Amino acid sequence: MPSSWVEIDLSALRHNFFQAKNRMSSKTRILGVVKSDAYGHGMIPVARELAACGAHFFAVSKFWEAAELHAVNLGLPIVVLLGVEPAEMVEAVAIGVRPVVFRMDHAKALSRVACSLNKQAIVHLKVDTGMGRLGVPCAEVESFLDELIRLPGIRIEGILSHFAVADESDKSYCELQLGRFRQVLQTAAARGLSVYGHIANSAGLLDLPHAHFQLVRPGIMLYGSPPSDELLQPADLRPVMHFKSTILHLKNVPEGQPIGYGRTYVTRRPSRIATVPVGYDDGYSRLLSNRGQVLVRGKRAPVVGRISMNMITVDVTHIPEAAEDDEVVLLGCQEKECITGEEIAALCGTISYEIFCSIGRNRYKTFLNAGASGQ
Secondary structure, eight states, X not given: OOSEEEEEEHHHHHHHHHHHHTTSOTTOEEEEEOHHHHHTTOHHHHHHHHHHHTOOEEEESSHHHHHHHHHTOOXXXXXXXXXXXXXXXXXXXXXXXXXXXXXXXXXXXHHHHHHHHTSOXXXXXXXXXXXXXXXXXGGGHHHHHHXXXXXXXXXXXXEEOOOSSTTSSOOHHHHXXXXXXXXXXXXXXXXXXXXXXXXXXXXXXXHOGGGOOSEEOOXXXXXXXXXXXXXXXXXXXXXXXXXXXXXXXXXXXXXXXXXXXXXXXXXXXXXXXXXXXXXGGGTOOGGGXXXXXXXXXXXXXXXXXXXXXXXXXXXXXXXXXXXTTOEEEEEEEETXXXXXXXXXXXXXXSOHHHHHHHXXXXXXXXXXXXXXXXX
């Protein structure tokens, strides 16, 4: 048994998927975002579950992720959001993944590779409607699209953009981006293209139903975390990731006893201190030193002292029944109490996405409550 481990509740993943699906028209399809190891939740098991639930596409960031996902043969198209590099293009075209394109030199290289393989390179065109990162600027879309259409061996399957502030209550900038995106889709339609348009992330899916188009790209909501607390139409989401450990050592210490590196915490009373074998090496941020809380016997207990590489210390004086080898929940629920990714993120000055990705690097994952996927 590892000293700490991550549990992934696939029944919660299914619940969240259908929370997304129930917000959509029957004409809109779901592109499940499983990049970055499914936000730390395990790309392959998560993708299997999403495929069994009825997802139509997957999205990853990098080609190596797409190659790994393709190898398990789930039968769904895979969109590579960062595109593919020239050295990856032969394999990418051969296995049929969908690179996102935003550079004409890459598009031309894909065309040459596709022709040499006597295949089509199926691509999604990225346009920048106001995010300011990847994408062809709207002012250049017509000329870019005209050149892209003329390239042999290229088939444009989708056109996408990305919302910058869909997670905020003020949707005025989203509407500006939507107006630009609609113009791009009209430009494509005027050239005879029938494509999947997609711009809605989790926040856009929930709050902007008129932005669903043919595809939506839920990410964080699949994993049980709301995109923000400003959503106008929040969903009933269930946490998918749970991070657990056990009490390795439990001892009584006197008042005035320093705990941990730097003596940043000194007991104010005779105390019972539990040592838990988990630390920043396991993804539990050092920023939680003297700030975080864990669950023991269904009760909250404060983290005291600095987070070490492999250990934390917890004050369980108020939990007299606590014992060595008791389960400790660092993220997730125990009895009626829950510690969410958003709570941990607020203490660390970040977002739940980063918390999940960090904890999800833990090598010990167990997948619970598999459904039709049989995982």
